[in-house]
Amino acid sequence: MNCADAAERITALVDGELPPGEREALERHLAGCAACREARAAEEAVAARVRALGRPPLPDGFRESVLDRIRAEPAAAPRAPAGRLLPMGPWLAAGAAAAAAALAMVYFGSPDRAGGPPVALRAAPAAEDGDAGARLVAAADARAPADPAAGRGLDSAAAEESGDRGPEDRSAPAGAARGDDAPEPVPEPSPAPAAPPVATPVPGAEKKTPDPGPPAKRAERERKPGADEDKDAPGEAGPRLKAEREREDAEGREVPRVALLYRAPGSAAAEQEVDRALSLHREIALETVGWKDAAELDSPYGRVFRELAGRRAEDVPAEGRGGGAGGAGFAVPAPRDRVLQVRIRARDLERLREAIAKSEALREAGTLVLTGLDGRALEDSARRALEEWATPGAEARAGGTKTKAPPAPDGGGGTPTPAPASGPAPGEPVPPPRPSQEVVEKIGRGTDPVRDGLAAGAAKSDASSELWVEVHLLGEPSPR
Amino acid sequence: MAESREADEEAIERVLAGDREAFAVLVDRHGSRIHGAILRMVGDREAADDLAQETLLRAWRALGSFRRGSAFYTWLYAIARNQVLSEWRRRRSVKGQAMLPLGSDPRGEEGPGAEPASTGPGPGEEAARRDDARRVQEALGRVDEEFREAVVLRDLDGLSYEEISEATGVPVGTVRSRIHRGRAALRERLLAEEPRRTGGGR
Numbered sequence: 001m002n003c004a005d006a007a008e009r010i011t012a013l014v015d016g017e018l019p020p021g022e023r024e025a026l027e028r029h030l031a032g033c034a035a036c037r038e039a040r041a042a043e044e045a046v047a048a049r050v051r052a053l054g055r056p057p058l059p060d061g062f063r064e065s066v067l068d069r070i071r072a073e074p075a076a077a078p079r080a081p082a083g084r085l086l087p088m089g090p091w092l093a094a095g096a097a098a099a100a101a102a103l104a105m106v107y108f109g110s111p112d113r114a115g116g117p118p119v120a121l122r123a124a125p126a127a128e129d130g131d132a133g134a135r136l137v138a139a140a141d142a143r144a145p146a147d148p149a150a151g152r153g154l155d156s157a158a159a160e161e162s163g164d165r166g167p168e169d170r171s172a173p174a175g176a177a178r179g180d181d182a183p184e185p186v187p188e189p190s191p192a193p194a195a196p197p198v199a200t201p202v203p204g205a206e207k208k209t210p211d212p213g214p215p216a217k218r219a220e221r222e223r224k225p226g227a228d229e230d231k232d233a234p235g236e237a238g239p240r241l242k243a244e245r246e247r248e249d250a251e252g253r254e255v256p257r258v259a260l261l262y263r264a265p266g267s268a269a270a271e272q273e274v275d276r277a278l279s280l281h282r283e284i285a286l287e288t289v290g291w292k293d294a295a296e297l298d299s300p301y302g303r304v305f306r307e308l309a310g311r312r313a314e315d316v317p318a319e320g321r322g323g324g325a326g327g328a329g330f331a332v333p334a335p336r337d338r339v340l341q342v343r344i345r346a347r348d349l350e351r352l353r354e355a356i357a358k359s360e361a362l363r364e365a366g367t368l369v370l371t372g373l374d375g376r377a378l379e380d381s382a383r384r385a386l387e388e389w390a391t392p393g394a395e396a397r398a399g400g401t402k403t404k405a406p407p408a409p410d411g412g413g414g415t416p417t418p419a420p421a422s423g424p425a426p427g428e429p430v431p432p433p434r435p436s437q438e439v440v441e442k443i444g445r446g447t448d449p450v451r452d453g454l455a456a457g458a459a460k461s462d463a464s465s466e467l468w469v470e471v472h473l474l475g476e477p478s479p480r
Numbered sequence: 481m482a483e484s485r486e487a488d489e490e491a492i493e494r495v496l497a498g499d500r501e502a503f504a505v506l507v508d509r510h511g512s513r514i515h516g517a518i519l520r521m522v523g524d525r526e527a528a529d530d531l532a533q534e535t536l537l538r539a540w541r542a543l544g545s546f547r548r549g550s551a552f553y554t555w556l557y558a559i560a561r562n563q564v565l566s567e568w569r570r571r572r573s574v575k576g577q578a579m580l581p582l583g584s585d586p587r588g589e590e591g592p593g594a595e596p597a598s599t600g601p602g603p604g605e606e607a608a609r610r611d612d613a614r615r616v617q618e619a620l621g622r623v624d625e626e627f628r629e630a631v632v633l634r635d636l637d638g639l640s641y642e643e644i645s646e647a648t649g650v651p652v653g654t655v656r657s658r659i660h661r662g663r664a665a666l667r668e669r670l671l672a673e674e675p676r677r678t679g680g681g682r
Contacts, residue, residue: 011660015634017641046663046670049616050635052609055516059529062515066507066536070500073540 001029003036010040014047484509488552495543503540510553511536513637514560520632521564523621531567535560550646554639557647561629568625619669627662634659 001009009026012018018026030037488509494502514535519528538559546555620628629648633639639647641655648655 008656008660011663012641012656015641015659017656042667043660043663046667047635049612049670050620050631050666053520053613053616053636055512055636056519056525058512058515058532059525062529062533063504063507063511066511066533067501067504069533069537070503070540073500073537 001025003029003033006030006033006036007039010036010043014040014043485551489548492543492546492548492552495540500540503536506539506552507536510556513553514556517557517632517637518560518564520617520620520636521625521629522567523617527567531560531563535563538563551643553637554643554647557633557637557639561647564629615670615673616666619666619673622669623662623665627658627665630655630658631662631666 006026006029009018009022010030013023013026030040488506491502491505491509495506511532515528515532518531518535519525522528522531535556539556542559546552620631623631630644633644633647634641641652641659644655645652650658
């Protein structure tokens with residue numbers, strides 16, 4: 001890093017807004033650069049002087065004057081836009097009104113792996129994760145679940161979705177995976193490492209078309225090097241992680257999980273914020289397994305939210321919101337779905353928590369948290385809540401889109417959502433259950449859920465073990 | 481932050497349910513802050529009083545479109561911002577210049593009763609502090625508006641980059657850049673007037 005690079009970063013550092021990775025680099029630079037240290041001191045001093053301006057007291061009568069004017073207003077209390085007062089209205093409305101509704105779901109499991117591996121921080125192809133998830137799910141499906149309930153997590157949703165694709169589809173990815181070698185011995189289907197499949201948007205997914213395409217074709221797509229892959233080489237972490245997941249499943253271990261959904265405020269900045277959140281996790285991660293950037297949402301969450309966004313965007317007037325000049329207040333295009341899968345050490349959880357807690361933006365964005373230390377409970381409540389909230393008619397729709405899949409031990413929830421193809425299912429419709437009051441409550445007033453959620457995750461995990469962390473983001477591309 | 485947001489939302493719900501008086505909670509919680517931000521932005525106390533009132537009134541009218549789950553202050557500021565931008569435009573057209581330098585108003589915030597000096601340091605220190613505040617405010621008034629806004633929101637209001645981004649509609653990267661440039665410009669102005677005070681930034 002040179003001084004030019006350092007300049008604006010110093011500003012961010014002074015403001016506590018520099019991502020951890022950059023911070024370390026900058027601090028190294030500062031250690032050897034007196035001029036930049038001086039610049040930092042100067043900036044701190046100026047900032048302090050502005051802060052010292054303080055706020056003058058309000059003029060006498062200010063408060064009463066405002067209230068009098070309000071009392072004199074003709075209209076009664078301002079009317080809330082339709083849907084606003086529904087149980088989940090606030091949150092949804094928020095999500096919809098936001099130009100970018102970015103939801104991050106962080107999801108923990110404690111693999112309780114003794115011989116912890118390795119690991120280099122590594123970014124996998126953007127596309128991989130989705131497919132990884134699909135393959136994981138497929139694998140899980142393919143193999144007889146040891147214990148259907150155990151390890152059934154968010155990805156069980158994915159499992160269900162993948163179940164929709166039918167057996168051929170499931171077997172394809174699994175088969176492909178098996179061909180590759182896994183970094184370490186693992187139970188059966190060891191996922192494919194080397195040539196990470198591209199998470200090709202499955203055309204049907206959005207429209208809920210059941211068939212993502214012929215298995216062969218799909219497999220081919222998956223093997224094709226991704227156009228939107230990350231620069232980093234696909235690691236073997238993915239397979240190994242999946243293998244770990246599967247082992248957990250096989251052992252019938254129940255993995256504690258916490259899901260957090262972030263809603264980033266609507267603006268071009270949302271994307272950056274999301275990226276920042278992700279980089280945070282990547283920084284801390286022992287390894288990054290996968291990274292998906294799908295054009296369409298094919299996760300259960302994703303679909304629900306996309307629908308919501310589309311629906312609510314009409315209900316929520318843009319005016320008065322976020323300010324005319326502001327980033328919010330425009331209609332919401334279909335969000336993107338991105339999933340990042342990383343593994344961290346449990347003892348780093350605190351670090352992660354601190355980092356997140358430090359980011360006001362992330363805390364602010366964390367409007368929804370679903371905690372279920374039992375993965376299945378978590379997933380169920382989340383899906384139900386979301387589906388119900390989607391609309392009063394959710395029931396019908398949900399019935400059409402949800403299917404019971406063969407009980408899948410689902411890779412221990414290794415992949416919360418990335419079931420690529422989700423279509424209406426050939427299965428029997430599952431009636432959408434009501435969201436638990438608790439969930440509604442949390443969604444309605446989640447305030448610092450990130451910290452809470454992480455704390456819950458930490459409480460449940462052994463500090464010496466490693467954790468599965470999955471970040472699920474829903475958000476549309478920034479309107480840059 | 482958690483409780484404060486809940487308090488805001490509770491008040492908002494009450495207002496939306498028809499209880500106008502509940503708006504007082506929001507005035508109490510955010511009135512001073514928004515007034516302060518406006519004041520630093522326009523540099524004129526009288527104008528700030530008016531604009532802050534107008535902002536709160538408009539917030540009341542638009543409350544139904546407030547997105548719950550977002551920060552009320554950020555939303556409120558976005559409304560205030562429109563007022564401030566209009567004020568800037570008005571001044572430009574009237575005076576043919578970007579704006580009145582902050583602090584040029586004799587009734588500026590350092591005027592009588594402006595600051596709660598009662599609990600502060602001794603009279604001498606207090607005078608020095610006011611003196612510095614006047615200088616900073618004057619210098620701030622000569623910083624470009626967009627940079628000034630970023631600095632005020634960050635340093636005075638303590639908003640995060642993301643919140644500033646949301647309130648002003650510019651990307652976070654731009655927010656950072658504006659704060660950087662705003663502080664640099666401010667420092668330059670201050671140095672120009674009082675080289676020995678800010679030399680070395682300490």
